[in-house]
Amino acid sequence: MELTLWTYEGPPHIGAMRIASSMKGVHYVLHAPQGDTYADLLFTMIERRGKRPPVTYTTFQARDLGGDTAELVKGHIREAVERFQPDALLVGESCTAELIQDQPGSLAKGMGYEIPIVNLELPAYSKKENWGGAETFYQLVRGLLKNHSQNQPDHKPTAWKSEGRRPRVNLLGPSLLGFRCRDDILEIQKILSQHGIDINVIAPLEASPADLIRLTKADANVCLYPEIAESTCIWLERTFGHPYTKTIPIGVGATQDFIEEVHKILELDFPTAKEEIDQSRLTWYSNSVDSNYLTGKRVFIFGDGTHAISAARIADKELGFKVVGIGTYSREMARQVRSVAKELELEALITNDYLEVEEAIKECAPELVLGTQMERHSAKRLGIPCAVISTPMHVQDVPARYSPQMGWEGANVIFDDWVHPLMMGLEEHLIGMFRHDFEFTDGHQSHLGHVGGSTKETEAAQSQTIQDSIDSNRADHLPCWTSEGEIELSKIPFFVRGKVRKNTEKYARQIGCQEIDGEILLDAKAHFKA
Numbered sequence: 001m002e003l004t005l006w007t008y009e010g011p012p013h014i015g016a017m018r019i020a021s022s023m024k025g026v027h028y029v030l031h032a033p034q035g036d037t038y039a040d041l042l043f044t045m046i047e048r049r050g051k052r053p054p055v056t057y058t059t060f061q062a063r064d065l066g067g068d069t070a071e072l073v074k075g076h077i078r079e080a081v082e083r084f085q086p087d088a089l090l091v092g093e094s095c096t097a098e099l100i101q102d103q104p105g106s107l108a109k110g111m112g113y114e115i116p117i118v119n120l121e122l123p124a125y126s127k128k129e130n131w132g133g134a135e136t137f138y139q140l141v142r143g144l145l146k147n148h149s150q151n152q153p154d155h156k157p158t159a160w161k162s163e164g165r166r167p168r169v170n171l172l173g174p175s176l177l178g179f180r181c182r183d184d185i186l187e188i189q190k191i192l193s194q195h196g197i198d199i200n201v202i203a204p205l206e207a208s209p210a211d212l213i214r215l216t217k218a219d220a221n222v223c224l225y226p227e228i229a230e231s232t233c234i235w236l237e238r239t240f241g242h243p244y245t246k247t248i249p250i251g252v253g254a255t256q257d258f259i260e261e262v263h264k265i266l267e268l269d270f271p272t273a274k275e276e277i278d279q280s281r282l283t284w285y286s287n288s289v290d291s292n293y294l295t296g297k298r299v300f301i302f303g304d305g306t307h308a309i310s311a312a313r314i315a316d317k318e319l320g321f322k323v324v325g326i327g328t329y330s331r332e333m334a335r336q337v338r339s340v341a342k343e344l345e346l347e348a349l350i351t352n353d354y355l356e357v358e359e360a361i362k363e364c365a366p367e368l369v370l371g372t373q374m375e376r377h378s379a380k381r382l383g384i385p386c387a388v389i390s391t392p393m394h395v396q397d398v399p400a401r402y403s404p405q406m407g408w409e410g411a412n413v414i415f416d417d418w419v420h421p422l423m424m425g426l427e428e429h430l431i432g433m434f435r436h437d438f439e440f441t442d443g444h445q446s447h448l449g450h451v452g453g454s455t456k457e458t459e460a461a462q463s464q465t466i467q468d469s470i471d472s473n474r475a476d477h478l479p480c481w482t483s484e485g486e487i488e489l490s491k492i493p494f495f496v497r498g499k500v501r502k503n504t505e506k507y508a509r510q511i512g513c514q515e516i517d518g519e520i521l522l523d524a525k526a527h528f529k530a
């Protein structure tokens with residue numbers, strides 16, 4: 001048993017729903033209790049789709065448990081196939097149905113339908129949404145290709161040369177409820193076509209079962225979202241000899257590496273690096289003098305594995321931030337995130353407990369949080385600027401405008417989105433110099449439309465600061481602050497004040513001092529070079 005208030009991922013059948021809803025011609029019969037239809041809202045409200053997901057729920061109730069629930073499942077399968085006439089059928093269970101073990105997949109297979117039927121076995125008590133999505137996609141691809149293609153591990157990714165055509169690749173992984181997938185695929189498609197590379201199939205988003213059968217016609221696979229597509233890419237490589245890309249093109253450097261990797265796989269001539277860099281404005285914007293004040297800003301990163309790793313590279317190498325914390329809730333990608341953390345001399349936080357993440361944020365007192373919708377809430381409570389870089393997300397992260405994260409335009413979007421929550425350079429200096437302005441008060445960010453004085457958020461942040469100060473002055477919490485020390489502390493710009501408070505207390509403890517005045521604070525600053 002685990003006490004849970006917020007979860008980063010839903011149960012695995014939500015992952016299966018994401019695959020079914022992303023595709024065309026696929027229907028999903030889900031054995032689930034009454035009430036599980038809540039999941040429809042993820043697609044109709046967050047993704048703002050104009051149609052219901054292609055899911056038939058058995059919606060059994062307590063009184064059905066006394067009867068024949070297996071017959072109930074068969075009835076719903078019959079109804080779904082007759083009404084929707086899908087090209088392929090997924091059959092699976094939700095968490096509650098898993099307990100009654102009706103085995104709906106086997107029941108469906110015994111009903112004599114001609115269409116491919118995929119029996120999903122998703123262990124709801126040990127796996128989560130992304131795993132469920134990956135497993136569903138893999139089982140569907142495997143189920144469809146097994147009967148249609150001969151194994152051909154002698155596949156050559158350079159066959160396009162002898163066949164006198166342009167090379168073509170599959171884009172694998174984009175799905176509904178993924179982070180900005182809709183625009184990422186447009187951006188990657190554009191970049192690849194500029195390099196003379198065609199797209200064979202994009203899947204699962206907008207693909208049909210017939211498209212999946214064509215997957216083997218590509219020269220190589222581009223794995224855009226490993227959380228969803230890596231297991232399928234590995235299987236395609238093992239079974240048909242199709243190589244796949246390992247670089248995720250988020251950020252300028254990663255996009256360059258990605259293009260280079262695709263060229264190497266397909267044995268295409270690689271274009272000059274200079275032309276490539278100029279395609280995104282991020283490099284010039286972050287080199288321009290206005291971005292000087294961004295250098296060394298302390299940033300905390302949390303999200304799914306793919307986006308956390310990409311964000312760390314951009315923050316560290318392309319924006320000059322200092323990454324002070326990194327973590328992921330994707331246990332499947334824990335190893336990769338740990339190795340990135342190691343390069344940054346950090347210890348990765350691998351958890352799906354948002355309170356643990358909030359504690360870690362408090363501990364390293366960053367000036368910017370790059371996280372999920374959960375971290376947006378935590379950062380708001382702590383009064384720290386935040387940008388969302390990964391799912392879980394809310395409706396505002398499925399915007400109407402073009403907003404990729406991948407490729408050159410994705411880097412432009414990232415630059416704007418990450419810098420926007422920070423106080424602008426001039427305002428930062430002025431507030432540091434003149435602390436008694438009636439409008440541009442401590443913590444005020446006029447570019448975010450704050451109307452002078454305090455807002456709800458700054459009030460919350462201030463009450464947190466007051467609470468911190470009360471906590472640190474408790475008798476059992478030595479050293480304590482003198483009023484002179486507090487006044488000195490209040491002169492520190494608000495966004496680094498938490499860090500300075502912590503460092504000073506640490507320093508005072510180290511030297512055995514029980515009271516912190518202005519002098520100790522200055523000594524601590526010198527000690528930590530802060």
Ligand code: SF4
Nearest residue numbers: 011036094095096097
């Ligand atoms: S079956 Fe699972 S998803 Fe559905 S209500 Fe129960 S716990 Fe939630």
